[in-house]
Amino acid sequence: ANSLESVSILYARRLALTGVDKPERIAGVSTSSNFFKVMGATPILGRVYGEDEDQPGANHVVVISDALWQRRFGGDREVCGKTMKLDGDTYTIIGVMPQGFQFPRAADLPSFFQLPPQAELWTPAQLTSEQLQNRGSHGRAVIARLSPGVTLAQAQAEIDTITNRSAQQFPDSQGWGARVMPLKEQLVGKLRRVLLILLGAVGFVLLIACVNVANLLLTRAATRQREIAICVALGAGRWRIMRRLLTESVLLALAGGLVGLMLAIWGVDLLIALSPESIPRKHEIAVDGMALLFTFSVSLITGVFFGLAPAFQTSRIKLGEMLKDSTRGSTTGRSRLRGLLITTEVALSLMLLIGAGLLIRSFSRLMEVGPGFDPQNVAALTLTISSNRYDFDPKQVKFFKQVIDNMKSIPGVVSVGAVSELPQGGGEEMDVFAFEGQTRPKNLSEEPTADFRFIDEGYFKTLGVDLLSGRTFNENEDNSKPRVTIVNETLSRRFFGVASPIGRRVKPGSFDSDEPWATIVGVVKDVKHSGLDVEPRAQLYFPYQQISWGRLAIVVRSRVDVASLFGPMREAVWAVNKDQPITELRTMEDYLGASVSQPRFNAILLGAFAFLAVSLAAVGIYGVVSYVVTQRTQEIGIRIALGARTTDVLRLVMQNEMKLVLFGLALGVVGALALTRFMTTLLFGVTATDALTFTAVTIGLMLVALFACWLPARRATKVDPLVALRYE
Numbered sequence: 001a002n003s004l005e006s007v008s009i010l011y012a013r014r015l016a017l018t019g020v021d022k023p024e025r026i027a028g029v030s031t032s033s034n035f036f037k038v039m040g041a042t043p044i045l046g047r048v049y050g051e052d053e054d055q056p057g058a059n060h061v062v063v064i065s066d067a068l069w070q071r072r073f074g075g076d077r078e079v080c081g082k083t084m085k086l087d088g089d090t091y092t093i094i095g096v097m098p099q100g101f102q103f104p105r106a107a108d109l110p111s112f113f114q115l116p117p118q119a120e121l122w123t124p125a126q127l128t129s130e131q132l133q134n135r136g137s138h139g140r141a142v143i144a145r146l147s148p149g150v151t152l153a154q155a156q157a158e159i160d161t162i163t164n165r166s167a168q169q170f171p172d173s174q175g176w177g178a179r180v181m182p183l184k185e186q187l188v189g190k191l192r193r194v195l196l197i198l199l200g201a202v203g204f205v206l207l208i209a210c211v212n213v214a215n216l217l218l219t220r221a222a223t224r225q226r227e228i229a230i231c232v233a234l235g236a237g238r239w240r241i242m243r244r245l246l247t248e249s250v251l252l253a254l255a256g257g258l259v260g261l262m263l264a265i266w267g268v269d270l271l272i273a274l275s276p277e278s279i280p281r282k283h284e285i286a287v288d289g290m291a292l293l294f295t296f297s298v299s300l301i302t303g304v305f306f307g308l309a310p311a312f313q314t315s316r317i318k319l320g321e322m323l324k325d326s327t328r329g330s331t332t333g334r335s336r337l338r339g340l341l342i343t344t345e346v347a348l349s350l351m352l353l354i355g356a357g358l359l360i361r362s363f364s365r366l367m368e369v370g371p372g373f374d375p376q377n378v379a380a381l382t383l384t385i386s387s388n389r390y391d392f393d394p395k396q397v398k399f400f401k402q403v404i405d406n407m408k409s410i411p412g413v414v415s416v417g418a419v420s421e422l423p424q425g426g427g428e429e430m431d432v433f434a435f436e437g438q439t440r441p442k443n444l445s446e447e448p449t450a451d452f453r454f455i456d457e458g459y460f461k462t463l464g465v466d467l468l469s470g471r472t473f474n475e476n477e478d479n480s481k482p483r484v485t486i487v488n489e490t491l492s493r494r495f496f497g498v499a500s501p502i503g504r505r506v507k508p509g510s511f512d513s514d515e516p517w518a519t520i521v522g523v524v525k526d527v528k529h530s531g532l533d534v535e536p537r538a539q540l541y542f543p544y545q546q547i548s549w550g551r552l553a554i555v556v557r558s559r560v561d562v563a564s565l566f567g568p569m570r571e572a573v574w575a576v577n578k579d580q581p582i583t584e585l586r587t588m589e590d591y592l593g594a595s596v597s598q599p600r601f602n603a604i605l606l607g608a609f610a611f612l613a614v615s616l617a618a619v620g621i622y623g624v625v626s627y628v629v630t631q632r633t634q635e636i637g638i639r640i641a642l643g644a645r646t647t648d649v650l651r652l653v654m655q656n657e658m659k660l661v662l663f664g665l666a667l668g669v670v671g672a673l674a675l676t677r678f679m680t681t682l683l684f685g686v687t688a689t690d691a692l693t694f695t696a697v698t699i700g701l702m703l704v705a706l707f708a709c710w711l712p713a714r715r716a717t718k719v720d721p722l723v724a725l726r727y728e
Helices: 035-039 066-073 129-133 152-169 183-223 225-233 238-274 289-315 336-367 393-408 459-463 489-496 562-574 588-595 597-631 633-641 646-682 691-717 721-725
Strands: 004-018 024-031 061-064 083-086 089-096 121-124 141-146 378-384 413-419 430-435 449-455 467-470 484-488 505-508 518-524 539-543 551-558 583-587
Touching (some): 004 035, 004 121, 183 336, 183 597, 183 646, 225 238, 336 691, 393 551, 413 459, 484 489, 489 518, 489 539, 505 539, 562 583, 588 597, 597 633, 597 691, 633 691, 646 691
Parallel strands (some): 449 539
Antiparallel strands (some): 004 083, 061 121, 378 551, 413 449, 430 505, 467 518, 484 539
16 A cells, blocks of 8 residues: 555454462553554663564564553663563563553554553564465454555545455455544544533533623622722723723632632542543543643633623713712613623523433433343453463363352352353454354355354353343353354344244354354343443354353352452462463443443533533522612612512512523523534433423523522512611
8 A cells, every 4th residue: 555654563462471479461462563663652761673573483572561660660770671471471571661652552443453451561463474364354453654645535545446456356355344544533533522512511611600700790890880980080091990900800810710720630630530441541631731821821811801891881981970979779780781691691501401411311311221131249350361371172161160160169159150251341252153044145244243252151140141041051061062052132033033043053153164053042131242322232152161262251249248259259260370360350330330431421520510500600690689689779678668568579679680591591492402413422312302301401490590589589578678778
């Protein structure tokens, strides 16, 4: 491909670090030698591997991450040249990458490649000629750098030409292509809409806060009109008056920005803790120089912009009228500008509140979805066997059988099971399969696919997966017996219709593969493997004793606190092999919680912004009505003295402000209808125009505004006429 300057291949590896006190499973990546050049990354110590070290049979070398360097070698600057034992082989450390380099992580590339949460070491791929010629292998990712002057469209056109030519030359490649995507788009494309919505929420809160400040400045300026008039009478020019008021506004904004900055510094850790792992580079979030500059700029701009209108209005005083004593107690305190500000903050608050309400309602609907299993009181750990330690299938089966038997003997354990990939664990084993009676597919893309799971006889019982028909596996179904399989209801319905699939046969691989047929012996309820918001795919379960699998998760159901079993579960593994690393020891409730972390984060953050917005709007409305009551104290006292009832006073004070509130609510509903359509992809089980959410939120905000108006209005009803007549 002439449009590509350089191309690198990479794939995930899970390597066992042994020969140390506590064995550890290290998440690594194998790459071609030009990987670091493609990424534009250089080590802080040592060097990266070259082409001669990327050949089959070359010495084992490894480049480690800063985190692994600090954790296992204490930041020793003489680490290059030392060795590590990985999967039983000795690797020489030749370099250490900088702290910020962790590519690729699971969130960086499509989940199809099953990458680790973050890479901690890199090794040469050392692909053999047979591996390079294998056109049926699609588990490796490719990173490339465009040639100078080449556009993305040009690269895609050339890649399409190459893949079409390959499909003609090699029929097995038909149905497969390659999509060229900018790495930045892959990294943040899925989060762009979420982050833009959250940024919009921040902007709304900032606007509401600024509207409040402008309202307060207007109110304060109204009480200072006689003071300003005296200054003008003594020779102060209009620009000098505006400059003074703007200085006060800017100082107020900068002080608020400083307080907000301090809260942000303290709140960064909380934000990181709440945010899901899918957010790229979230652990690098910090209040840096750019954040300081942004805070200062926003504070300065808002201070000037929202202080300008009050300052301009105040400077336009009529000197003669303001110096007359007859202006005291005037009831002309309400202005069009103040009304516009109230309407604006109510509208903005409603739009933000409706957005938060939709996300919260969506999250609530999501949590109502059953995962297909019972996660309570279940713990899981993952074991990956090093291929050079257990070379033969019987050894793998024996190892896992001994571990499972050891865990069954732990006090408090109810049942134990094993599975190749946990539900909600992020992994999947998608592959093609064939079933008896199907029409021969024309090419690979038309072959049926399913998730493959390799389990033991105790898995369904331990996880609480319901058996719908047939039977589960038993411990005698090993490699010497005819193959059997269990399917989920989605596969049964999709490929066998209403007929029972029990007794029918399927096999892994393509229609013409040499894999033996497996008889369906049972149908189980659908299990949500990829997320609660993802429809279950077709699933095939095989006994791991018949198709030996080197990576299994052991699940344990307990009648006691499941966290108390973590220690005994580790000991049960190390009793069989003291060098066996253990990864991902967690409860199934943790896995389930992690799968909904993104929608939970969206709902919590936008909900917090909405709560803040409503609080600010309520405070703003309360402040304006309180000012109106203060300005009309004499008038209210006279009305009460002349026999006005409490309801009359309440109506007098509240009616104009509630009209503004209702107008703001109407504008907010229209604005929300226009903006919430951008949230469609973030919602589950709820439409962007959900009538219940719109109605409930609108009524709720109206009640909040009504209460904010009622409090100062109620105070007005208790005005003593004698005191009111002497006011000021």
